[in-house]
Amino acid sequence: MTDLARQVQRLERILEVTHELTSTVALEPLLYRIIHEAAELTDSESASILLLDPRTQQLRFQAATGSASRQLLDIPVPIDGSIAGRVLRDRQPEVVSDVHEEPDYYRTVAEKTGVETHSLAGVPLCIHERCIGVLEAINKREGLFSAEDVDMLSVLAAQAAVAIENARLVTELREAYQELEQLDHMKSDFIAIASHELRSPLGLILGYATSLQQDASPEAAKQLNVVIRAATRLRTIMETMLNLRYLERREIELSVTLLDLAAEVSDISELYRSVAETSGLHLVVDLPDEEVLISADRQRLRVVLENLISNALEFNSPGGTVELAVTREAEEVHIRVSDSGIGIAPEHHAHIFDRFYQVEDPMSRRHGGIGLGLSVVKELVQAHGGRTWVESTLGEGSTFHVVLPLDQPDAFQSTGVGAQPLG
Numbered sequence: 267m268t269d270l271a272r273q274v275q276r277l278e279r280i281l282e283v284t285h286e287l288t289s290t291v292a293l294e295p296l297l298y299r300i301i302h303e304a305a306e307l308t309d310s311e312s313a314s315i316l317l318l319d320p321r322t323q324q325l326r327f328q329a330a331t332g333s334a335s336r337q338l339l340d341i342p343v344p345i346d347g348s349i350a351g352r353v354l355r356d357r358q359p360e361v362v363s364d365v366h367e368e369p370d371y372y373r374t375v376a377e378k379t380g381v382e383t384h385s386l387a388g389v390p391l392c393i394h395e396r397c398i399g400v401l402e403a404i405n406k407r408e409g410l411f412s413a414e415d416v417d418m419l420s421v422l423a424a425q426a427a428v429a430i431e432n433a434r435l436v437t438e439l440r441e442a443y444q445e446l447e448q449l450d451h452m453k454s455d456f457i458a459i460a461s462h463e464l465r466s467p468l469g470l471i472l473g474y475a476t477s478l479q480q481d482a483s484p485e486a487a488k489q490l491n492v493v494i495r496a497a498t499r500l501r502t503i504m505e506t507m508l509n510l511r512y513l514e515r516r517e518i519e520l521s522v523t524l525l526d527l528a529a530e531v532s533d534i535s536e537l538y539r540s541v542a543e544t545s546g547l548h549l550v551v552d553l554p555d556e557e558v559l560i561s562a563d564r565q566r567l568r569v570v571l572e573n574l575i576s577n578a579l580e581f582n583s584p585g586g587t588v589e590l591a592v593t594r595e596a597e598e599v600h601i602r603v604s605d606s607g608i609g610i611a612p613e614h615h616a617h618i619f620d621r622f623y624q625v626e627d628p629m630s631r632r633h634g635g636i637g638l639g640l641s642v643v644k645e646l647v648q649a650h651g652g653r654t655w656v657e658s659t660l661g662e663g664s665t666f667h668v669v670l671p672l673d674q675p676d677a678f679q680s681t682g683v684g685a686q687p688l689g
């Protein structure tokens with residue numbers, strides 16, 4: 267074979283390694299491929315990759331070919347007092363034709379493996395300015411290691427360095443992700459515990475304020491209205507946060523019962539009537555005369571409706587209107603919560619159901635809220651087999667739509683009433 271043909275063949279094999287490098291994420295097979303090529307292309311008995319252990323500041327065999335390859339993995343190599351260590355320290359390739367004449371030669375490896383080293387070529391593994399190890403070819407079969415051999419090893423060492431760095435980044439990313447997941451779980455647990463603990467005192471505040479209002483003077487009733495309004499809003503936020511954890515972990519269990527949606531909407535609208543009045547808003551309720559039976563988790567359904575109603579009241583201005591309408595359709599029930607408020611620009615329509623998404627800048631916004639309500643609404647509606655969407659014109663108002671399956675007497679018999687895990 268001519269020199270040129272040999273050169274082309276070598277380059278082709280290096281190209282193959284490059285291709286593998288860009289198409290595989292598994293580090294070990296790639297490193298073994300690299301040392302295998304290193305040994306073949308330099309016509310050596312074996313090749314190995316040693317990496318610097320940052321904790322012990324020693325070199326460790328990461329991959330090796332040849333009969334002693336397994337044993338090598340357990341033998342640490344010092345930086346001072348080894349040729350590989352010198353290559354790493356000096357960041358320079360080295361060719362040694364007879365290691366026994368080298369004061370830095372580390373004999374322990376040969377003693378432990380029983381494999382003698384005569385000649386050696388080593389190149390550093392560096393990423394940018396950082397050198398992390400050494401690629402070595404051991405015992406050239408014929409003649410001495412050439413400059414061409416060192417070039418080949420340098421190209422392969424660069425490939426190995428990239429592969430190792432990629433693997434390190436992937437591991438780091440994975441660890442960071444796991445840590446984030448853990449933090450996210452802690453956050454959700456904290457939210458759930460805090461909401462749960464706040465539930466009872468808030469229930470007391472709402473209960474007492476409502477009963478005090480009945481016998482209060484007009485002035486005191488007005489003040490109690492403010493208390494009730496704030497407490498109602500707080501309760502919606504807390505119920506929303508409490509549901510978030512179950513939804514996040516897909517652990518939600520619906521406690522489904524057969525209920526009349528029209529009666530539920532009417533009941534909730536009465537709760538919000540005084541809140542609307544205090545804000546100078548008209549609350550209009552349009553319900554069908556007959557029962558609208560659905561199979562739903564009553565408490566969760568209330569979270570959905572209360573979020574939509576309190577948003578419609580919140581993003582509105584005095585003199586405005588909030589309308590609740592329920593219509594029966596073929597096999598579904600359609601709930602519309604409309605307001606004549608600030609409206610939502612089209613570019614936000616796709617995002618307002620995302621967690622923590624708020625249209626207004628959180629630092630300068632005029633309205634309260636934590637940006638969770640609509641995401642919980644959407645997921646709870648989905649858990650009930652329904653769908654939700656918004657129609658809105660900026661400056662004119664919004665209509666939030668919720669469509670839920672109507673109860674089918676036959677279907678109800680077969681699914682039954684009780685706990686229903688989120689699918």
Ligand code: ADP
Binds near residue numbers: 581607641
């Ligand atoms: P928040 O607790 O902030 O109200 P939501 O998830 O309920 O969170 O709503 C997300 C965002 O969508 C709100 O911050 C608001 O910008 C916008 N939004 C929701 N409902 C309305 C509405 N009826 N009118 C105008 N904007 C609304």
